[in-house]
Amino acid sequence: MTQIELRGVQKYFGAVQVIKDLNLKIDDNEFIVLLGQSGCGKTTTLRAIAGLETIDGGDILIDGKPVQHLKAADRDIAMVFQSFSLYPHMSVYENIAFPLRATRKSKAEIDQEVRSVAKTLQISDLLAKKPSALSGGDMQRVAIGRALVRRPKAMLMDEPIGALDAKLREEMRAEIKRLHIKQGSTTIYVTHDQIEAMSLADRIVIMHEGVLQQVGSPDEVYSRPANLFVAQFVGSPVMNVADAAVAEKASSASVTVGGAATGFEFPGALLSKLNGHASDKLALGIRPEGVIVRREAADGFLPVEAQIVEPLGSFDIVDLKVGSQMLRARTKSGFISGPGVKVFARIDPAQTHFFDKASGKSLGVRL
C-alpha cells in the first residue's frame, strides 16, 4: 500500500517558479504518467518526490507522512533514470545488488533476490557482464531490475525509454506495462511522448509551465481536454483549433470557421449550452477524425479544396481549406488523390470542443 500525495508544492530555480502550487493524489498501485514539454516541471516534480530536489513550499506525503525533509535514501523509493545510470565499474549483478547492499541483508538473501529479479526481467545470462557491454534495451532492463530489487514503496521513472530507438521503445513500453501489471507497484513515469503516456498510464497528469493542466484517464484527456493546451498536446495528428463564430439559423446553429461564406450546421442545443458566451471569444477544436470528408455534395457538407495530402500508411492526413482556415482531416488512404481536389466536408458536432479563446479553458460543451 503506497499512496503519494502532493499538496501545494512550490519550487523555484532562482527567480523562476518551476512548480506552481501542485496538488496531486496518487493511489496505491496506480501508474501515473507526468506528461508535458521539456521544461514544464515534470522531471523536477519527480525528483522532488525522489528527494533529489528540495521544495520551497507545500508537502509531499508518502502514506500520509510528510517526507519533504527526508533524504532520498530514507524515502524508500526507487528511480530509473533516462541515462540508465548503471554504475560502469560494476557488473550487472553488482548493479542490481547495490541497493540491497545498503540494507543489512545477508549475502545469500541478496544473491537470491538479485537472481529472482534477473529471472523476471530475463537478464539472468547478463549478470556477469559490465554495463558497457549491454545493448540499450538490456541496460534499461538492468536499470529497472535495480529499481525493483528492493521492492520499494514506489517506482519513479524519468523518461526511461527516451534514449532508445523507436522500435525498441515500443517493445520496452509493452514490457514496462506487463511488468507493472505483474508487480503492481505505485509508479510515476515522466515523459514528453504522449503516445507513451496514453499507452501506459492509468491516469495522465499534464503539466505546462509548472502548472497542472489536467489529470485524467487517457480517454478523458483525449476526448475531454480541459483546455486548449491539453487539446493540442494530446493526440497525433494535432487537434484542429480555429476561431469560430456561432449564429442562430432556423432551429439549428451555424458555426462559421475561418470567416468562410457558409457555416457548418450544428444542433440548436449548442446555443443554449454556450449560454451566451460571446461568439468572438470562441475557439473551436476538432480532431482530424472529427472532420468528415465526402467526394459528393450532401446535406450539411461544405465544398472545400484539398491543399496537402500526407499519406501515413494506414490513413491519410489531408489539409482542407475552409475560408482562411486550414482544417486537417483524417481519411482512408488514397481517398483524395492529391492537392487541388475539390471535396465536401462537415464537422462532427459530437467530437467538437469549444474553448474560451482568452483563458483557453474548455467550455464543456457536449453535443
Add this chain to the structure above:
Amino acid sequence: MAAVTTSTERSLNKLAIVGVLIITMIFLAPIYWIASTAFKPRNLATTIPPTVVFQPEISPFVKLFTKRSQLRTAPTPEQYAAAPWWERLVFDGGEKVVRSGRGEVQWSGYPSRFMNSLIVAITSTVLAVGMGTFTAYGFSRFKVKGEQDLLFFILSTRMLPPVVVAIPMFLMYRVVGLNDTHWGLIILYTAFNLSFSVWLMKGFMDEIPKEYEEAALVDGYTRMEAFFKIVLPEAATGIAATAVFCFITAWNEYAFALIMTNRRAQTAPPFIPSQVGSGLPDWTVIAAGTFLFLLPVAIFTFLLRNHLLRGMSFGAIRK
C-alpha cells in the same frame, strides 16, 4: 577508404616514422648519457669525445652508498685480499671506505636523502590529490557562493614562480620551526600542487554524470557513501593522472628543498649536485645517484600509463 593508400602516402608515413625516431632519440640522449655514465669507470666519464663502448662496472653505485676518504698509502696486499669485493672497487679508485671504531661501514648521505624524497613526495601527493579530489567534488556538485572567484583564487597561487616567495617562506618556517623538517616540505609541496590538483580533478569530476550519485542516493546510500562507492572508482583515471603530475613536481622540486632543508629532511635533488664539491668531482657517482633518482618516477608513470593515456584524452570525446 583505408584500404587505398597511395605511394606518396606510404612514403610520407615512412618519413613521419623516421622523424619520430629522431625526436625520440634526441629526448632519450640525456637519459642514456646519465645511465651510461653511472656504469662507467671514473677515468672514462669525462673523455672528449664521450666514450660509448666501455666495460660497465658498478663501482659508482658502491661509492654512492658509502662514505669514503682519500687513500694516503696504498692498501697492503693482505688488506686488499681481506676486503670484500665491493671494498676492493673503492680501493681501485684510490679511496677507502670509512669505518666506525667498531669497524662498521659508514653509509653515505644518499640513502637517507632518497628516503626523504620518497616520504615527502608520496605524502604530499596523497594530501594534494586527496584534498583536491574533495574540493573539486564540492565545486563540481554543489552551488558554492562565488564559485568562479574561488576557483580563480585557487588558480592564482600558480601565477608567479614559487621561488619568489622563498625568502618570506624561509623566515616564516624558521619562526615556526619547520625548517629542515619533513612536514615543512610536505606542506609546501602540498600547497604548490593543490591548485593544480583541484583544477584537474574538477575537470574529471564534471565529466562524471551526477545521475550516478543520484541513483546511489535513491538506492539508499548517503552522499558520503555514494562518493566513495561510485564517484571515486569513476574518477580513478583522473586521480591517477593527477597523482603522477603531483608526484613528479614534488619529486623533482629543487629550489625550496635547497633553501629549506640541509640535513635531516634534505631530499635527493639538492644533495646529488652537492657531491660535486666534496673532493674531486666524481661524475660517475653523481650519474649513479641521478640514475637511481629517475627510477621511482619512471616506475610510477609506467604503472599508471593506461590511466594516464586515458586521462589525457578524457573529456575530449562526448559519449
